[in-house]
Amino acid sequence: MRRLRSLTVVSTTVLPASAVVLPALAGSLPAAAAGAAPDGPAMPLGARIAVVVVLTVVAAAALTTAALSRAGRLSRSGRTGVRTPAALASDRAFAVANRTAAPFLVVAGALALLSAALVAATGLRGAGGLPALIGCGVVIGGLLVLAAARADRAARAETPTALPGGPRR
Secondary structure: OHHHHHHHHHHHHHHHHHHHHHHHHHHHHHHHHHOOOOOOOOOOHHHHHHHHHHHHHHHHHHHHHHHHHHHOOOOOOOOOOOOOOOHHHOHHHHHHHHHHHHHHHHHHHHHHHHHHHHHHHHOOOOOOHHHHHHHHHHHHHHHHHHHHHHHHHHHHHHOOOOOOOOOOO
16 A cells, blocks of 8 residues: 555656756756757856756665665665654564655656756757756755655654654554
């Protein structure tokens, strides 16, 4: 049931936001592919490389953490995964929290990877490039915050006596 609710949140909040942001980011892709000069200057090469590297690192971290969470290979003693007090209360709570966060991390990582590819391909030409990139960053950040909140809720439900106040609903 938890997985279904997580996927419902992703499909009702993230996908509509992505449907608005990604087409704006990809707006200059057809013109660049056709060899036409899109409106507006391209992002300077150094800035483009920096943005692509940052987005790729974010994507790799999110996707790797999601894969390790799903496989049950994260440990509380490491530095990776959801690290809220509720999640760190026990090994079981840590595993539940990270499994709950995994779908959000997959979507955030995929969006970051797609954004990196579009920045590399288009150079953010056109009027909508930079606002769309900022929008993608906001959506990715929102996904990470949502993942942490859902994971913390799942961990609190898993260990109701380990934390003052019991589980939050």
